[in-house]
Amino acid sequence: MRVHRELNKLLSLIKNYCRDTYRHSVNVSLIASRIAAHLNLSETQVDLIKVAGLLHDVGKIKIEKEIINKPGKLTRDEWNIVKKHPEYGVDILLPHSWAKPFLQWVYCHHERWDGNGYFGIKGYDIPLEARILALADAFDAITSSRPYQKKKNWQESLNEVKRCSGTQFDPFLAQELIQFPDKILKPHALIGDGGAEFGTQQRNRFGEEGADYN
Ligand SMILES: [Fe+2]
Numbered sequence: 001m002r003v004h005r006e007l008n009k010l011l012s013l014i015k016n017y018c019r020d021t022y023r024h025s026v027n028v029s030l031i032a033s034r035i036a037a038h039l040n041l042s043e044t045q046v047d048l049i050k051v052a053g054l055l056h057d058v059g060k061i062k063i064e065k066e067i068i069n070k071p072g073k074l075t076r077d078e079w080n081i082v083k084k085h086p087e088y089g090v091d092i093l094l095p096h097s098w099a100k101p102f103l104q105w106v107y108c109h110h111e112r113w114d115g116n117g118y119f120g121i122k123g124y125d126i127p128l129e130a131r132i133l134a135l136a137d138a139f140d141a142i143t144s145s146r147p148y149q150k151k152k153n154w155q156e157s158l159n160e161v162k163r164c165s166g167t168q169f170d171p172f173l174a175q176e177l178i179q180f181p182d183k184i185l186k187p188h189a190l191i192g193d194g195g196a197e198f199g200t201q202q203r204n205r206f207g208e209e210g211a212d213y214n
């Protein structure tokens with residue numbers, strides 16, 4: 001099981017780098033794969049999104065932790081460094097042949113529907129899977145507390161998704177999430193800090209302290 005071994009090694013790197021980044025990655029993986037399943041994407045595609053979610057922020061391990069976890073506003077230089085993490089992620093994943101199908105999704109996970117994301121890719125030019133990851137990424141951040149923001153409750157979070165539909169998020173995906181939150185999210189079943197060895201039973205908890213949303 002070379003893939004599982006390599007994947008678990010990468011997950012350990014994220015976990016050792018920062019528990020919050022790890023927790024966030026697990027939640028993004030779950031939320032994104034549930035959106036994908038809700039959309040009736042193939043089982044293979046759902047599995048790939050699950051793994052891409054776990055690794056979407058792996059590039060952060062190349063960035064100083066102090067910058068990633070800085071509670072206050074980032075300087076322009078710091079922000080420019082943080083914005084490199086999708087590319088760093090691709091660099092880290094490139095040697096792994098099994099990651100090839102989702103390199104582009106990792107690269108595009110901070111693109112916005114309106115083109116105001118990291119690299120200015122917009123609308124349907126952003127792969128569907130990356131649009132799903134972007135929504136899951138933001139939703140986990142919205143529902144988690146951060147040093148500078150109290151976490152929002154369920155309804156407030158969905159209102160936030162609605163507010164950013166068509167600008168930050170693909171409006172179709174946002175609408176699906178708003179319309180079927182129980183089916184997609186099943187809040188009590190989301191994974192938290194309890195540990196996620198890929199390919200093993202996972203413990204469930206959601207929304208501990210802190211979230212990265214870069
Ligand atoms: Fe990210």
Ligand SMILES: [Fe+2]
Pocket residue numbers: 024028056057137212213214
């Ligand atoms: Fe993220």
